[in-house]
Each structure stands twice: as C-alpha cells, then as structure tokens.
Amino acid sequence: MIPMLKRSTALLIPLLLAAGLWLWWQNRSQENVLPQRTAKPTTLSTLGRVPDWKSLEAQQGTITRREFERLLTTVFVTGGSWREFMDIGENEVRIRTADGENAEVFVLRFANEGSAKAPARWWRVPEELPPAAAGKPLDGLHIAIDPGHIGGKWASIEERSFDAGDGHAVREGDLTLQVAKRLRPQLESLGARVSLVREKAEPVTQWRPEGLIETARQANENSAAPDSPIALRKLAERLFYRTAEIHARADLVNQSIKPDLVLCLHFNAEAWGDPNQPRLVDRSHFHILLNGAYSDEELRLADHRFAMIDKLLSRTHEEETSIGMSVANVFARISGLPPYTYPVGASNVLPVNGHPYLWARNLLANRLYQCPVIFMEPYVMNSITDHARIKLGDYDGTRDVNGTPRVSIIREYADALAEGLKQVYAARRATIER
Numbered sequence: 001m002i003p004m005l006k007r008s009t010a011l012l013i014p015l016l017l018a019a020g021l022w023l024w025w026q027n028r029s030q031e032n033v034l035p036q037r038t039a040k041p042t043t044l045s046t047l048g049r050v051p052d053w054k055s056l057e058a059q060q061g062t063i064t065r066r067e068f069e070r071l072l073t074t075v076f077v078t079g080g081s082w083r084e085f086m087d088i089g090e091n092e093v094r095i096r097t098a099d100g101e102n103a104e105v106f107v108l109r110f111a112n113e114g115s116a117k118a119p120a121r122w123w124r125v126p127e128e129l130p131p132a133a134a135g136k137p138l139d140g141l142h143i144a145i146d147p148g149h150i151g152g153k154w155a156s157i158e159e160r161s162f163d164a165g166d167g168h169a170v171r172e173g174d175l176t177l178q179v180a181k182r183l184r185p186q187l188e189s190l191g192a193r194v195s196l197v198r199e200k201a202e203p204v205t206q207w208r209p210e211g212l213i214e215t216a217r218q219a220n221e222n223s224a225a226p227d228s229p230i231a232l233r234k235l236a237e238r239l240f241y242r243t244a245e246i247h248a249r250a251d252l253v254n255q256s257i258k259p260d261l262v263l264c265l266h267f268n269a270e271a272w273g274d275p276n277q278p279r280l281v282d283r284s285h286f287h288i289l290l291n292g293a294y295s296d297e298e299l300r301l302a303d304h305r306f307a308m309i310d311k312l313l314s315r316t317h318e319e320e321t322s323i324g325m326s327v328a329n330v331f332a333r334i335s336g337l338p339p340y341t342y343p344v345g346a347s348n349v350l351p352v353n354g355h356p357y358l359w360a361r362n363l364l365a366n367r368l369y370q371c372p373v374i375f376m377e378p379y380v381m382n383s384i385t386d387h388a389r390i391k392l393g394d395y396d397g398t399r400d401v402n403g404t405p406r407v408s409i410i411r412e413y414a415d416a417l418a419e420g421l422k423q424v425y426a427a428r429r430a431t432i433e434r
C-alpha cells in the first residue's frame, strides 16, 4: 500500500501545481481586464508608426529635472493627462510607453544641476558650427525649405485653391514654391547649403487617394463620421495630401536631407467658402508656429506621446524660439503685418515667451521633422490687399496696390525671412576676419 500512496502523492503534486497555476492565471487575466482606458495600448494616429523608445537611451543624463518639468508644463502640454503616464521622481522620470498595467516603462535619468551632457542629435546650433566666413553668417549651415502643400493640378483636392472670378487661380502650393525658389539663392549667397523638400507641383508620397480608401474606412471605424462613399473618398484624399504626403516629406528630411533647420513655408487664409466665389476679407496677419501644445487627446496616442518626449529631449524648442523670435521681429517690421492671436485657453495652442507672433502647436510637419522647424504663416491669401498683391505676381521694384506702392509679395516674403535668419546667425556665430 505504501508504494501506491507514494504514487498517488506523486500524481497529486503536478495536479496541485496545475490548479495553482490556473488560479494565478485567472487572477492575472482579471487584472489585465480591469485597468481599461479610453485608448488601446498601441493606439497610433492614422499612418503613425510604432515608436522606438530605445532610441531615447542616447538622451540619458542630458536634462535636469527642473528643465524637464519647465519645458513639459510650459511648452509641450496643455492639460494634465501626462500624469497618467509619467511619474517624475527626484532623479528620473518613469514614462509608460503604452496604456495598461503591464506597459513597458522607459526610465530617463536626470542630469544633476550644472552637469547635463549635450543632447544627442544630428542637427547643429550656430555655436556648434565652425566660425563663419565674413559676410556669410549661414556658412556651412544646411537648411531644408519645405514649400507647404502640393499646388498645381492637386491644389483643388487639397482645398488650397480659389478663383475670385477674375480667371486668376490662387493656389497656396504654387505660391510657397515660388517663395522657396526665390529664397534658395538668397540663403546660398549667405553661405547656406539648401535643399528643397519638393521642387515641383507634384506629391512626394507614392500614395494616391484610391489606394487609401481602406485606410480611410478603418480610420472612420473609430469615429462617428459618416461612411458614405463620398465621405470616405474625402477622407482618403485628406490622408493622401496631408497625412501620407507629410510622412513622405518627413522621411526625406529625417533620413536623407538631415538638415540643421527646416523652413515650412505657408500662406495663411481665412475661411473663403465657395472656391469659385470666395469671400474676401479686409484684414491680414502673421504668426510663426513652433512645436508644442500637445493636447490630452493627442497624448493618448503612442506616436504623439513619443514624439513629444523626443522633441523635448532633443531641445528643438530652444532653437525654434531663438530663430523664430529673430524671424518674427524682422518679418513683422518689413511686412507691417499685425500678429494673429489665438483664443486664450484653447487646448491645442500655447503662446511662446509672451512673444506676440510666436505660438506653439502640434502640427504633423513640426512633429515629424526631427530637427528645429520654423513654420511660417504670413499673409491672408483672401484678404483684399494680399489677394491684389498675389495677382500681381513676382516683379522688380514696386507697383501700385490699392493706392500704395508695394514690392512683390513673393520677394517681401523671401527677403524678410532671409534677413531674419541672417541676423540671428550673425549674432550667435563667431566670424573669421580676413
């Protein structure tokens, strides 16, 4: 009997172990179910990519706790949702990279006051460049010019085109390319190496709206938007000319061009209604956008969350502010444009340093381009004056615009931007005197 007992005990042990395991598994899976949040762990923006948190290991010890908290709360977030995934301790910040209790945690160690290492990045600030040749304050600087939108035959589907009944189509993508081509030789004559992100009125992305219908359908599933064929086609078009196009430009900027600075060129507008009978307004304005002001909703998306931390740690904001202030001051003086002002308390915008022309917003381009970005928003294409100037095109000297002699709007844009860059680099760089 004793051997029999022994055998049944031997059988009992794995049985008990299995029961224990089963109980543990039950508890564990219940734990997994409980902390449900509004977003799923790997929720990404449409066409967004899964972040590589390990790439941030290079930023260990590059920022103090004080500076991290200052940048986070005054520049990068507009709400309090960051507390749901970030735990700021004395010596480190623990960042949950996704939602749920079992999400991986990225730990960033702070630098002690006065001993922060230089952040890891490909781009250089003026002080990191060798001394400039006399009269060439942009010597050796690599600038990418990104002419906003696509223009040409694509301008109407990207809703950046109108015709005020005079047979002159105003297309933002064509205007920005004209400014870019005018600006390039000016920056080169100041010593810069210049790359254009696009050289013609054609998309950089290989995607076309037809290929994005299924992506549009999936994106629509998560929203309450109507899914009629027309609505889906519209969404696929937006995914093409905005999302896919800017992702393709970001790949160019981040993987091939790797510039020290990107200039995103745009013309602003006010709602014009029917593009064949546009509403003209009697005001114009100007502002510059820097990356920041991530909303609570955006930070629930894994790729936005990562990009914000990546931007904060590579310290693009300090550079965008310094260059942005110079460009804004010079541009405002030369153009005479008043500042555009956002409503106070908006969840997706923050003022920068109390400067009237500088605002932080989280845009696709200034988020995806992994270097400082100056995002220009001067003029109002459907203002009475700017529209008259746009119709006159590019010309030497001045021409009469509603009774006032004005230089061409294309040249004023390029000249003012080049002058703003020249001044800030001249002030911050050493020069070789011959």
Ligand SMILES: [Zn+2]
Pocket: 148, 149, 172, 265, 266, 267, 268
């Ligand atoms: Zn634009």
